[in-house]
Every structure is written in structure tokens, then in C-alpha cells.
Amino acid sequence: MSGHSDHSLDDLERSLAATLRKLAGSAVSQPCHHAQHTLALLAELSDALTGRPTEEAVWQDARFAHPAWQRPLRRRLVGAWSAWMKGTHGWVDGLDVSAHDRARLKLALRQLQDAIAPSNSPFNPALAERLKQTGGSCLREGISNLLEDIVAQRVLPAAGNPNTLLVGRDLATTAGQVVHRTPLLELIQYLPLTSAVHAVPLLVIPPPLNRYYLLDMQPDSSLTRYALAQGMQVFMISWRNPNPSNAAWGLTHYIQAAAAALEAVCAISGNPQANLLGVCSGGVIGLGLQGWLTGQNMSSPVSAASYLGTPLHVRQHSELSLLASPALRQRLRNLAWRKGCIDHRQLAAGFAWLRPGQLVWPHFQRYLLAQPGPPDPLTFWSQDSTRLPAQLVHDLLHLLERDALSVSGALVIDGIPIELDKLRTPSWHLGAERDHIVPWQNAYPGDSLGGDKTFTLSHSGHIQSLVNPPGHPGAWYQSAAARTGMTIDQWQAASERQAGSWWPDWVTWLRRHSGDLRNAPAVMGNTTYPAQYPAPGRYVHQL
Numbered sequence: 192m193s194g195h196s197d198h199s200l201d202d203l204e205r206s207l208a209a210t211l212r213k214l215a216g217s218a219v220s221q222p223c224h225h226a227q228h229t230l231a232l233l234a235e236l237s238d239a240l241t242g243r244p245t246e247e248a249v250w251q252d253a254r255f256a257h258p259a260w261q262r263p264l265r266r267r268l269v270g271a272w273s274a275w276m277k278g279t280h281g282w283v284d285g286l287d288v289s290a291h292d293r294a295r296l297k298l299a300l301r302q303l304q305d306a307i308a309p310s311n312s313p314f315n316p317a318l319a320e321r322l323k324q325t326g327g328s329c330l331r332e333g334i335s336n337l338l339e340d341i342v343a344q345r346v347l348p349a350a351g352n353p354n355t356l357l358v359g360r361d362l363a364t365t366a367g368q369v370v371h372r373t374p375l376l377e378l379i380q381y382l383p384l385t386s387a388v389h390a391v392p393l394l395v396i397p398p399p400l401n402r403y404y405l406l407d408m409q410p411d412s413s414l415t416r417y418a419l420a421q422g423m424q425v426f427m428i429s430w431r432n433p434n435p436s437n438a439a440w441g442l443t444h445y446i447q448a449a450a451a452a453l454e455a456v457c458a459i460s461g462n463p464q465a466n467l468l469g470v471c472s473g474g475v476i477g478l479g480l481q482g483w484l485t486g487q488n489m490s491s492p493v494s495a496a497s498y499l500g501t502p503l504h505v506r507q508h509s510e511l512s513l514l515a516s517p518a519l520r521q522r523l524r525n526l527a528w529r530k531g532c533i534d535h536r537q538l539a540a541g542f543a544w545l546r547p548g549q550l551v552w553p554h555f556q557r558y559l560l561a562q563p564g565p566p567d568p569l570t571f572w573s574q575d576s577t578r579l580p581a582q583l584v585h586d587l588l589h590l591l592e593r594d595a596l597s598v599s600g601a602l603v604i605d606g607i608p609i610e611l612d613k614l615r616t617p618s619w620h621l622g623a624e625r626d627h628i629v630p631w632q633n634a635y636p637g638d639s640l641g642g643d644k645t646f647t648l649s650h651s652g653h654i655q656s657l658v659n660p661p662g663h664p665g666a667w668y669q670s671a672a673a674r675t676g677m678t679i680d681q682w683q684a685a686s687e688r689q690a691g692s693w694w695p696d697w698v699t700w701l702r703r704h705s706g707d708l709r710n711a712p713a714v715m716g717n718t719t720y721p722a723q724y725p726a727p728g729r730y731v732h733q734l
Contacts, residue, residue: 224285232278239270249273254308254548259316268309276304294508305548311555321560332561340557345536348554355566358575359727362568363404365416367427367726370716371455375440375448377728378455378720379427383711384419390706391494392424392460394453396473396480399430399445399583400538402575402731405657406470408568412658414694421698422708426456426465427726428473432577432733435531441582442590443604446479453480455720457492460712464494466704470657471629472587474501478596478640481616482609491616495704497697499621500653502633503611503640505594520588527581535576543573546627546652569654597639614641619700620673621647621693623656635682636673644673645700646682649693661692668693 239245245266249255255269283296309315321329340348356362367381395415397403406427407415418425428449433440456465469477478501481493527533543551554570556562579587595601600608618640622631636644647670649656659666670693671686689696716722 221285221287224287225282228278228282228285232275232282235274235278236271239274240267242267243270245270245273254310254553257316259319260309265309265314265316268312268314272304272307272309276300279304291508302547305552308548308552311552311559315559317556318559321562325561329561333558336557336561348551348557356568356571358402358404358731362409362571363407363727363731364410365407365413365419365726368715368722369429369724369726369728370459370720370722371452372723373448373451375431375444376452377429377431377730378452379429379726379728380459380715380722381415381419381425381427381726382715383424384416385422386711387708388422388424388711389702390460390462390709391464391466391704392426392456392462393418393466393468393701393705394449394456395425395427396449396467396469396477397428397430398470398472399476400472400576400579402572402577403427403429404727404731405572405654407727408572408658412568412660414657414660417660417694418698418701421702423698423701423705424460424712426452426459428452429728429730430577431730432535433532433580434578438528438531438581440580442476442479442586445476445583446483446604449476449480450484453492459717459720462706464492466494466701467496468499469496469501470499471501471653474498475587475590475596477501478503478611479602479604479609481614482602482611483604483607485613486604486607486610493616494706495617495619495701497619497621497701498634498636499657500623500626500629500634501620502596502629503620503636504597504633505591506630506632506635508630520592524581524585524588527579527584530581532578532580533584535578538576538579569658573654597637599639611640612638617643617645617704619645619647619697621649621656621697623649623652625651626653626656628653632679635679638675645670646673646686647693647696648686659692659694661694663692666690666692668696670696 242263249269250260259265260269279300280297283293283300286293286296288296325332336348365381367379369377370380371378395403395406397406407413410416415425415427430445453465453467457463467477467481469475477496477498481491481496484491484493523533590596590602593601596609596611599610599612602609618636620634620636622629622634624631626634631648635646647668649659649668650666651659667688667690669683669686669688671682673682677685714722
């Protein structure tokens with residue numbers, strides 16, 4: 192494994208160790224609390240091991256879907272694990288520690304609980320079946336897979352056969368052309384899917400931490416294709432994967448590159464304005480771009496802006512911020528400048544370990560069972576991450592530490608204070624109910640952002656809420672205007688939950704800001720920005 196990862200893990204261990212020392216101190220100050228919960232937990236474990244029925248919710252977990260988990264020994268093992276989970280969380284709730292330390296302890300407990308889940312043990316019935324099928328050879332193949340991943344310096348098990356899904360063949364298949372290229376980005380113009388299109392084009396700004404095709408996965412789950420089918424002219428930024436020589440690339444560089452892309456979009460479409468769609472840290476770039484243009488007293492080339500999972504505030508700690516202590520953040524900065532960038536494998540591993548039950552342990556069957564899991568586009572995408580240049584790492588940490596987007600003028604881009612409260616552009620914002628990276632409360636647009644604002648809350652988490660086409664089972668959303676002075680509680684009272692995907696509701700809002708219909712363009716690009724080569728472009732393939 193890479194030395195970079197070792198440093199990150201050491202930092203994380205030190206950060207969690209400090210919290211555990213506080214926990215040890217509470218044993219002295221709260222002996223009755225610890226004794227009470229220890230006895231209660233032992234009683235719960237005893238009941239589970241003697242066959243008391245386990246709560247049905249546990250059996251909804253896909254890890255325990257195999258019928259053999261219902262056999263007495265395995266059922267009791269799952270029951271004991273479930274009782275331990277429930278008991279330890281109740282124990283932490285009553286500790287006399289700060290809310291921040293309590294949240295960190297719960298996060299550490301979830302990591303431990305996922306690690307020792309019965310599905311990761313020799314009692315997993317799938318392992319017994321596989322051993323029988325292969326005559327034990329799966330163990331030898333599993334060790335071979337482990338050695339292969341070590342040689343390849345993978346910090347996570349490979350998510351299946353790397354040739355099962357290919358970008359441009361299975362993912363990112365929407366037809367288009369690269370019409371503008373700079374050292375930082377490629378700009379893709381997509382072929383229209385309708386004979387008439389809205390006059391105001393849409394420029395999508397994805398996060399620079401990941402590949403853009405989260406928004407163009409497979410045809411039936413592509414937000415890009417869906418917008419095209421609704422008559423939108425869609426342009427997409429595909430960021431270059433930086434290397435150590437690009438260490439000086441910071442937020443200013445990304446914002447100015449996006450400004451050049453916006454200029455190209457307006458020139459190609461023949462319209463003086465475009466709509467923006469920013470995703471996560473791509474939304475931060477979009478907000479910075481709007482503030483930078485407004486600060487120059489320019490007539491705004493942005494008709495309306497949509498922001499998906501974009502942090503406008505640091506109202507609530509995310510799981511990421513809980514782990515990132517001040518000392519760890521400083522070490523991350525030092526590492527980034529020493530190496531020139533943060534390695535993509537570290538980023539992929541860091542985000543995956545925030546959700547190990549879904550993103551890490553299921554792939555250990557590559558070792559345990561010597562068979563890859565089924566091809567999963569989201570897992571493939573999550574491991575196909577990019578590096579982050581040192582200056583951008585510094586700038587994003589600065590935003591987190593200073594809550595700079597919520598304080599007018601706290602962020603300065605190329606000498607221009609970013610004053611988002613002066614914006615008058617209509618905006619639409621999405622938060623996700625179970626977002627562990629950007630808690631939905633942090634995506635809610637308060638009074639620090641000007642203009643008419645709409646906030647929508649979606650089911651699911653940070654990534655799954657975006658890949659949310661109509662017909663998605665169990666999908667819901669709730670949406671209402673986020674008026675001046677309106678608190679989050681007041682917004683919740685004013686909104687009503689609706690069944691289904693948020694995509695149609697967003698398109699309805701977007702149409703109001705997209706102008707009249709006109710004939711779809713017959714060719715991509717123009718004489719100034721000619722078509723260069725087909726989508727998905729070249730930067731998306733850079734390692």
C-alpha cells in the first residue's frame with residue numbers, strides 16, 4: 192500500500208485516540224452509567240444467544256438475505272451483533288461528553304460494527320457454499336487477489352473486474368463533442384435529443400474531486416440525458432486529472448476556467464446568458480464564479496443556478512468534518528504541498544471508509560470468496576477518482592474552517608471579495624436526507640445568499656440522491672421556497688413530501704428560466720469553438 196495512505200491512517204488513528212482517551216476518563220466520572228449499561232448489554236446479549244427473536248429490521252439488511260442466516264446458530268449470532276449495536280449506541284448517548292465527541296464516538300462505533308458484522312466472518316453461509324463449490328481453491332484465489340491488489344497499490348479491494356464497465360462504452364455514453372479544451376478542463380456539448388430546444392443553455396459544473404460521469408451514468412440513470420430529453424441544451428465540464436506539477440492550481444484557477452467555459456457556452460448557443468448546475472464542490476466553484484462576476488460589476492451571464500449537495504454553511508458537522516481535527520487538516524495540507532497533490536487512491540479510500548458497510552466490506556468477497564461482486568456503476572465511479580492539487584486542498588479546507596461562503600466577503604478570488612448576499616439570480620438547491628458528506632442542513636440556502644431560492648430535500652444519501660431517475664422505488668422529495676428570514680424548521684413546515692424523483696420538479700423550475708423554444712442546432716460548436724473529438728473526451732480517461 193502507498194505511504195500516503197499510511198500517513199492518513201496514522202492521523203485518523205491519533206484523532207480517534209484523543210476521543211477514546213476522553214471516553215476512558217468518563218469511566219471515572221460516570222461509574223454508575225457504565226455499570227448500568229454494561230449489565231444491560233450483557234443481559235441483551237444473553238437473551239439473543241439463547242434464542243430471543245431478533246428485531247425484524249435487521250433482516251431487511253441485504254447482508255443477511257441468504258436463507259441460511261435463519262438457522263439457529265447464525266440467527267443467534269446476528270441477534271447478538273444487533274443487540275450489541277443497539278446497546279452501545281444507548282451507552283454513548285448517556286455519556287457526559289461534548290456533542291462533538293459523542294458524534295465522533297458514534298462514528299467510530301459504526302466503523303467497528305461494520306467491521307465485525309457476522310457477514311464478514313467465517314459464519315457467512317456464502318463462504319461455506321463457495322468452499323464446497325471450489326473444493327477450497329477459492330481461498331488460494333482470494334490470496335492471489337489480495338497480492339494483486341497490494342502490488343497495484345490499491346487501498347481498497349478492486350470493485351469487480353475492471354473490464355466489466357468501461358467509460359464511453361457502458362458509462363458516459365451520451366453523444367456529444369468536446370468543443371473547448373484548456374489545461375484544466377474539456378467542455379462537452381451534447382447532441383440534442385429533441386427537434387426544438389430552449390434558448391438558454393445549461394452548463395454543468397461537476398466536482399473536481401471526481402469524474403463528471405456521475406451525471407451521465409447509464410442511459411436510464413443519466414441526469415444529462417434526462418435534461419436533453421426535456422429540450423435543454425446541455426454542456427458539461429470534464430476536469431483534467433492534475434499531477435504534482437499542477438500544485439498551484441487553486442480555487443481561483445478553477446473559477447476562472449469555469450468562467451471561460453461559460454463564455455464558450457454563451458458564444459456557441461448564441462444566447463447572452465446560461466443556466467448553471469453545480470454539484471458538491473462543483474457548486475462551490477459555481478457560487479464563487481457568480482460572486483466573482485458580480486464583484487466585477489458585470490451584467491450577469493447567469494440566468495439561474497441549481498446547486499446539488501453544495502455546502503453553503505457549516506451549520507452541522509458531517510462525518511467527514513468529525514474526523515478532520517485541526518491537527519489532521521494541517522497534516523493534510525503539509526502532505527499535499529510536499530507531494531504536490533493528494534493521491535486519488537487516498538480520496539477514494541477516505542470517502543469509502545465513511546460508509547464501509549456499503550462501500551468497503553462487500554468488496555472483501557474478492558478475498559473471502561474469490562469472486563467479484565456484480566458490476567455496480569456507482570462503486571466503479573467512486574473508485575475512479577482524481578487527484579487534488581495542493582492549492583485547491585488548502586482552499587477547500589479554508590472554506591470549511593472559516594465557513595467562508597456564509598460570511599459576505601470572507602472568500603476572496605483574484606482580489607475580489609465574494610459577496611453572495613448581493614446575488615439576485617434565482618437558485619434551486621438540493622439536500623439529501625442521509626448525506627454524510629454535506630448534511631442537508633448545510634445545503635439549505637439561508638439569508639447569506641441573495642435572490643429567490645427554492646430548497647428541495649431528497650431521500651437517500653450524497654451520491655444516490657443524484658442518480659435518482661423517475662420510477663426509482665421508494666424515492667421521495669419535498670420542496671418549497673426558502674424565503675428571506677425563513678428557518679429550516681419553517682421551511683419544513685411549509686413543504687410537503689411528494690412520492691417520486693426530484694428530477695421532474697427541477698426541470699419544471701428550470702424551464703421557467705430557460706427561454707423560448709427554437710430549432711435544435713444541427714452541428715456542435717461554432718467557428719470559434721469547433722468540435723474537436725467525441726464525448727466523453729480525453730481527460731476523463733487520464734490516470
